Amino acid sequence: MKNLFALLFSVLLASTLTSQEEFNGLELNLGNIYRVSDAETRSISPENFTGEPGKAGMATEGTGSEPARELGQGWKVSPSVKIGPGETFTMAEVNDQGVIQHMWMTPTGNWRHTIMRIYWDGEEEPSVEVPVGDFFGMGWGEYAPLNSQPITVNPGSAFNSFWPMPFRKKFKITMENMSEQEMYLYYQIDYALTNVPEDAAYFHAQFRRSNPTEGAIHTLVDGIKGKGHYVGTYMAWQVNNRGWWGEGEIKFYMDGDKKFPTIAGTGTEDYFLGSYNFENKKTNEYERYSTPYAGLHQIIRPDGLYNSQQRFGLYRWHIQDPIRFQKDLKITIQDLGWRSGHRYLQQKSDISSVVYWYQLEPHASFPDLPSKDNLEVN
Structure with missing residues (x-):
């Protein structure tokens, strides 16, 4: 089995691996992107809170209800969530095995008073606990372009993480609004269900x-x-x-x-x-x-x-x-x-x-x- 570094970062390194069986073919780059895999792609957002197949875009209520009132279901009815003062919102909770491959979000409000936490495999204490702005390199609460391999921040304050995050049994991601004002959170969490190597x-x-x-x-x-x-x-x-x-x-x-x-x-x-x-x-x-x-x-x-x-x-x-x-x-x-x-x-x-x-x-x-x-x- 290849070392842990090669497994987790092959996507970022853009190098062809000697064996494409590990991590069930997730090590894609421009040299091997044509190869298929048995991994199953899933995505969680306010339009599909569970990531279940065939369940996206079904909302009839949400933050887009008013502008979609004449169009109805399937027309951007739930593009975001509202998090009240002092509330903690569970963005995603999945009971399965795989790897988070990408997270996109654009939170409103005070980025230093918005705390993101990630829990792996049912643990009680988080493995990630960081103000959301700082996690994405925006610790001063002001937008600045950031163009790197694992983190990008794009115009309009679009936060992106490409850090691979494997899980074996479960993952949970929460967002706490510590401020005294409500905030809105637009987000998408893209992950794959697949077997995870022992040394991941x-x-x-x-x-x-x-x-x-x-x-x-x-x-x-x-x-x-x-x-x-x-x-x-x-x-x-x-x-x-x-x-x-x-x-x-x-x-x-x-x-x-x-x-x-x-x-x-x-x-x-x-x-x-x-x-x-x-x-x-x-x-x-x-x-x-x-x-x-x-x-x-x-x-x-x-x-x-x-x-x-x-x-x-x-x-x-x-x-x-x-x-x-x-x-x-x-x-x-x-x-x-x-x-x-x-x-x-x-x-x-x-x-x-x-x-x-x-x-x-x-x-x-x-x-x-x-x-x-x-x-x-x-």
Whole structure:
């Protein structure tokens, strides 16, 4: 059996596999897309809450009832759902075996106060617990184009995930509206029912925030226990000083590392596959970029009034270079800039992050999410 990385990421890597029997022929790319499979395609949306075959577009009531009043059933009667203040809505709950292949959604309301959770195989604690905006690289609550392999955000604030998410018995996805206003959610979850290999691990994602950082350190994750591999980082970074802010090293402590890690980066912009302050040398300004595996896709500049701080959105996907761990994993990044005399400055930035990884269950309990006030983007 091929290693777990090849199984889960062949769609993203666009490489032909040596055996097309594994995962029941789901490893499609332009080199083998003509091959058929016994996997069964299903899709859940407000027009088909269960994903059952032949059951889509049957609604007679829904958020589209009024504009469809003259046309009736089958004419976009239920394109979205309304989630009231403080309510949690179950987007999907499926009892079967297979893999989620794609999720699309466009939530209204406050993206930081809208919490997405995913549960695998009947677990009581979620394996994904992240504000929906941050999961899709929009932690500042403002749209910015993001064009990468596992995550894309397209005009009109269309959120897309292509992370493969296998399940063996069941999956459940919920959305909690923590705000005081109702919100609308348009969404579609595309998945395949098929046999899952024994070594297929489960997708996880966790949110953390340091506002401000203490000791110039932001902990992205701590306490991952088990066997798996780390596949991605998103950061929403607000700089609270005027100078260059990205000298800090990211550090990966794995499999018993104590004082010193196994992996230490050379600087923030280097980890996100940039260099030299993300600066365009002709314009002397930060330059946005959004590539398959890394990007500085969002730059929010001070406007001289209410938007008084510079804010950045950055991502780094470890698809070609997953970070494998056998027992445990902890990740930190230094919040480091410059002071006078060519000396490093320990900063006090506002940093939020989402980390993405695959591991065999069970997973360690997540820390509690920050309170509503401490989640808020000010």
